[in-house]
Amino acid sequence: MNLRHANPLFIQATDSEQNARLLSEAAVSMGITADVVVDVDPGGHRTGITPGQPALALGQLIDQLPGLTLKGLLCYDGGSQHVKGFAARREQTLERLLGATDTFDLFNSSGLNTEIFSGGGTGSYNIDHETRGLTDVQVGSYVFMDAQYMDIGGADNDELYADFVPSLTIMTTVLDDQYPGRCTTDAGAKACTINRPWPRVKGETGMSYTSGSDEFGTLRYEEEPSRTYKVGDKIELIVSHCDPVVNLYNHLYAVRGERVEAIWPIAARGMST
Numbered sequence: 624m625n626l627r628h629a630n631p632l633f634i635q636a637t638d639s640e641q642n643a644r645l646l647s648e649a650a651v652s653m654g655i656t657a658d659v660v661v662d663v664d665p666g667g668h669r670t671g672i673t674p675g676q677p678a679l680a681l682g683q684l685i686d687q688l689p690g691l692t693l694k695g696l697l698c699y700d701g702g703s704q705h706v707k708g709f710a711a712r713r714e715q716t717l718e719r720l721l722g723a724t725d726t727f728d729l730f731n732s733s734g735l736n737t738e739i740f741s742g743g744g745t746g747s748y749n750i751d752h753e754t755r756g757l758t759d760v761q762v763g764s765y766v767f768m769d770a771q772y773m774d775i776g777g778a779d780n781d782e783l784y785a786d787f788v789p790s791l792t793i794m795t796t797v798l799d800d801q802y803p804g805r806c807t808t809d810a811g812a813k814a815c816t817i818n819r820p821w822p823r824v825k826g827e828t829g830m831s832y833t834s835g836s837d838e839f840g841t842l843r844y845e846e847e848p849s850r851t852y853k854v855g856d857k858i859e860l861i862v863s864h865c866d867p868v869v870n871l872y873n874h875l876y877a878v879r880g881e882r883v884e885a886i887w888p889i890a891a892r893g894m895s896t
């Protein structure tokens with residue numbers, strides 16, 4: 624509630640009566656009115672109340688509680704975002720949003736506010752519009768992209784999801800080149816995480832990269848690598864998964880062409896939750 628106190632545009636999501644009551648108490652004690660949406664479970668049981676009557680009852684409670692304004696509902700289906708293949712992803716995404724659509728209808732027929740019905744993500748941004756009533760697509764990763772998303776395939780290309788250009792890279796330096804077929808870099812698990820698939824080497828083909836060692840990365844040449852590297856050479860890596868990488872660094876270097884145009888401090892540096 625401190626965040627809402629500082630920023631009137633901040634909207635909170637809740638999926639339980641207990642939490643809704645706590646939000647209400649906090650808002651009242653601070654003398655503010657906080658905007659709230661009901662978080663509806665798409666079936667993954669990570670967060671979100673069960674769609675239908677349980678979600679409706681929670682919406683009705685929030686609508687009555689002092690200090691809260693019900694703005695609608697959200698249903699983020701993280702489990703569908705990385706389904707490989709556009710047809711399979713479309714089928715799962717639409718099927719798993721049906722419960723939220725029913726809830727949206729119940730809200731409407733009960734006179735509850737549905738000005739927000741938020742869902743979707745980078746993997747389903749071009750599918751979500753098929754869900755009736757959806758007002759927002761909660762994309763985030765598209766800004767950076769990563770190897771995980773590149774692997775899911777797009778509507779026109781089964782092998783590569785190329786709708787968004789990857790912008791987040793890690794600059795690593797070659798430390799050792801003495802063994803054939805490979806070289807060692809200074810970006811391992813601590814720099815890249817051990818998420819899979821492994822990082823991709825930006826702009827090159829015929830090589831693969833692993834970041835499983837704590838401090839060291841390994842680049843292996845495959846057949847006909849587009850180039851080879853010597854000690855001191857720089858390698859730009861497209862990150863495996865953007866979300867848990869950004870907070871490993873102090874700064875983002877914003878580059879256009881060959882020029883660093885800005886250096887942005889990372890406010891979430893070191894924050895692991």
Ligand SMILES: Cc1ncc(COP(=O)(O)O)c(C=O)c1O
Nearest residue numbers: 699704744745746761762763764
């Ligand atoms: C609740 C929620 N909304 C939106 C997003 C962003 O989704 P994407 O990374 O698919 O763009 C996330 C990502 O973790 C999320 O947890």
